[in-house]
Amino acid sequence: MTIKAWESLRNRCATCARTTLVGGTVVVALLVGGLLMAAGAAGLAGTNTEKFCIGCHEMRENVYAEFKGTIHDTNRSGVRAICSDCHVPREPVPMLIRKMQATFELWGHFVTGVIDTKEKFEAHRYELAKRVWTRMKETDSLECRNCHHADAMSSELQSERARSRHAKGKAEGMTCIDCHFGIAHKEPEGGPGPQELKVGNR
C-alpha cells in the first residue's frame, strides 16, 4: 500500500486504531484475492468442459463428430472420456502451460481461420495428430493413464492376445499411444505413426 493510500484511509477513519485498519485491509485483501482465485479456477474448469471445447465448429464438426460413437464416447458401462480427459493434463503446472498454449487456438479460430473448413482441417490433420502423439510419447501416455492404470489391469479379464501384446510392449519400452492410436479420432493418411516418431528416449 502506498503512503498516499494509507493516509487517505487514515483520514476516512480517523478514530480507528491502526491495528483495526491494517487488519481490515488484510481481510479485504484476502477476500478479494480469494474471490479472484475462485473465479480463475472456475473459469479454467469451464474451459475443460466438453461444451466449451465443441463451442468451436472446427472441433464440433471434425474431431468431435468422429469421436461420437467410439468406445471412449459410448460403451457398455457408460464410463466416458471428454476432450480434456485426454488432451489437457491434470497436474496444475502442465495444465496452466497447456492453457497458455491454447490461446494460440483462439488466434487460429478468430484471426487466421487456419482450420476453419473441412479441407483445411484435413490438410492439417497429420500435423495435429503428430502434436498429440509427440506429447503422449514424451509423457508416457500420461492422459491415458488418468483412467487406464496398467497395474490394475486384470490379466484374467484381458484376452490372451491383449495380455501377450501388453507384456511384449512393456518389455520393449513402448507406451500406450504406440499401438492405441486412431481410436477416438480418424487416423491421418500418411506420415510416420507413433511407433516411427523418435521422441526423447522412446
Place this chain on the structure above:
Amino acid sequence: MSLKRTAVVGSVLLLWAGGAAAQAVDASAAEALAKKSGCLGCHSVTQKKIGPAFKEVAARYKGKADAEQKLHTHLTTNPKVKVGGAEEEHDSLKTKNQADIRNVVRWILSR
C-alpha cells in the same frame, strides 16, 4: 469415324467402364467391415502398428496376378502369422458375404 468403328470403340469403352465399376471399391463399407472385424486393432491404414499397414500390404502385392486370391485366403482361413517372434492365428473378416470380402480385399490392395 465410321459406324463400325464407333461401335467397336463404344463397346470397348462400355466394357472398360463396366469392368471399372465392378472393380470399384466401396471404401466406407470396407472400412466399416474392417472395423467390425477388429482389423484396425493391429493394422493401421498407413502407419506402423502391430501388423503391416494396409499401404504396405498393397505395396507387397503390387503387380502380382494372384494378389486378390492370396489376400482373400489370408482373410478367411485364419492362417498362422508371426507377431513379435511368436506365432498366432490371424483373424478372419466377420462376414460370410463374398462380395463384402472382395470389397475389403480390393480396398486394402488399393491403399
